[in-house]
Amino acid sequence: MGGKADPRAAGEKTTSRARLDRGRGALGPALELVHTGRAPTRAVLTAELGVTRATAGAVAAELEALGLIRVDARPGAAAGSQGRPSHRLEVAEDGPVALAAQVHADGFRAALVGLGGRIVATAPGCETVEPDPAKVLGSVVEAGAELLRTTGRRCVGAGLAVPSAVAEPDGLALNPLHLAWPVGAAVRRIFAECVRAAGITGPAFAANDVNLAALAEHRHGAGRGARDLLCVATGHRGVGGALVMDGRLHTGSSGLALEVGHLTVNPEGRPCHCGSRGCLDVEADPLALLMEAGRAPGPEVSLLQQADDLLRDHYTDPTVRTAAEALIDRLGLGLAGLVNILNPDRIILGGLHRTLLDADPGRLRAVVADRSLWGQSGGVPILPCTLDHNSLVGAAELAWQPVLDDPLGALR
Numbered sequence: 419m420g421g422k423a424d425p426r427a428a429g430e431k432t433t434s435r436a437r438l439d440r441g442r443g444a445l446g447p448a449l450e451l452v453h454t455g456r457a458p459t460r461a462v463l464t465a466e467l468g469v470t471r472a473t474a475g476a477v478a479a480e481l482e483a484l485g486l487i488r489v490d491a492r493p494g495a496a497a498g499s500q501g502r503p504s505h506r507l508e509v510a511e512d513g514p515v516a517l518a519a520q521v522h523a524d525g526f527r528a529a530l531v532g533l534g535g536r537i538v539a540t541a542p543g544c545e546t547v548e549p550d551p552a553k554v555l556g557s558v559v560e561a562g563a564e565l566l567r568t569t570g571r572r573c574v575g576a577g578l579a580v581p582s583a584v585a586e587p588d589g590l591a592l593n594p595l596h597l598a599w600p601v602g603a604a605v606r607r608i609f610a611e612c613v614r615a616a617g618i619t620g621p622a623f624a625a626n627d628v629n630l631a632a633l634a635e636h637r638h639g640a641g642r643g644a645r646d647l648l649c650v651a652t653g654h655r656g657v658g659g660a661l662v663m664d665g666r667l668h669t670g671s672s673g674l675a676l677e678v679g680h681l682t683v684n685p686e687g688r689p690c691h692c693g694s695r696g697c698l699d700v701e702a703d704p705l706a707l708l709m710e711a712g713r714a715p716g717p718e719v720s721l722l723q724q725a726d727d728l729l730r731d732h733y734t735d736p737t738v739r740t741a742a743e744a745l746i747d748r749l750g751l752g753l754a755g756l757v758n759i760l761n762p763d764r765i766i767l768g769g770l771h772r773t774l775l776d777a778d779p780g781r782l783r784a785v786v787a788d789r790s791l792w793g794q795s796g797g798v799p800i801l802p803c804t805l806d807h808n809s810l811v812g813a814a815e816l817a818w819q820p821v822l823d824d825p826l827g828a829l830r
């Protein structure tokens with residue numbers, strides 16, 4: 419009361435507070451734009467957020483203060499194709515990381531993944547997977563904890579990729595058949611307990627490995643910019659699928675959507691562990707290729723590696739070529755059915771399916787076009803996945819999500 423406040427200073431204060439309040443809501447969207455490479459400069463960030471230059475500047479400064487991004491203060495860099503030079507925005511190279519873990523039929527792997535889907539460090543695990551999930555997850559988390567100790571990075575949380583459908587809301591692995599884990603294993607709870615026991619703070623998540631691969635590819639790889647992205651991939655065993663719609667995974671009512679491995683693609687084909695026969699899972703995975711080519715699988719490297727090597731090194735061998743064509747035709751049949759049902763604007767293929775596409779892209783695209791209504795007219799692009807370890811990167815995305823949703827709330 420009666421103070422001699424300078425009205426001009428008060429006005430500036432109000433303006434800057436209002437700017438900050440507006441800015442707080444923009445922190446998450448801004449971080450996501452930098453994280454996914456869609457805002458390489460402050461000018462682009464300003465345009466993408468639809469805010470004033472001052473607000474975008476305050477938002478970028480706040481994210482930099484949180485240690486998440488780096489603002490290159492020398493505006494020497496060109497802004498792109500148009501406009502004047504602008505400050506460059508990058509994820510902070512020494513910023514926090516997420517602990518990512520992946521278990522597959524031939525072993526496990528732990529990694530630290532920063533913003534931008536950058537793998538900071540990895541630790542390969544053992545080559546065999548114990549039938550007790552607690553033992554395996556304990557080992558993979560310990561490998562990740564060791565990486566955190568050696569790098570000294572701050573950890574925002576942990577994510578796990580498993581080769582099984584993961585039922586929500588309880589995080590149960592419903593069909594971890596190739597791991598010999600018990601059906602319905604509570605993988606998310608066990609993983610979270612291992613993470614806490616290792617002294618790692620932050621939330622813990624678990625999901626299907628192909629779902630996570632699709633999420634990672636959508637944000638950082640071959641799926642960028644797609645609106646209805648269909649991903650089909652082999653792991654080391656079996657076949658999985660995922661759909662990312664408007665940037666979010668379509669998981670169905672209880673997390674079990676897109677179980678594409680049990681589409682019938684060869685009615686007279688091999689019996690499947692699901693009780694049917696001729697499923698994509700047993701007709702178009704690495705073991706199927708080796709068997710089709712009359713090669714006995716060896717124990718020295720993973721089945722995926724053996725199948726990839728066979729295609730890359732021996733494609734001129736008529737037996738290998740015929741086997742590959744049989745798999746391409748079956749995969750194409752499966753994709754054609756999915757194209758008709760889902761109407762994706764892009765298909766990306768991972769694991770052995772990526773190698774099959776590389777081996778004969780024309781054949782696969784022709785099968786999909788011939789056998790699907792929408793494939794003929796639209797010509798859905800079919801592309802290879804481009805990220806190394808996309809399931810690991812996707813597992814990290816789960817742990818990064820709370821930070822992307824509310825950077826201030828998650829980090830303070």
Ligand SMILES: [Zn+2]
Binds near residue numbers: 679691693695697699
């Ligand atoms: Zn089946």
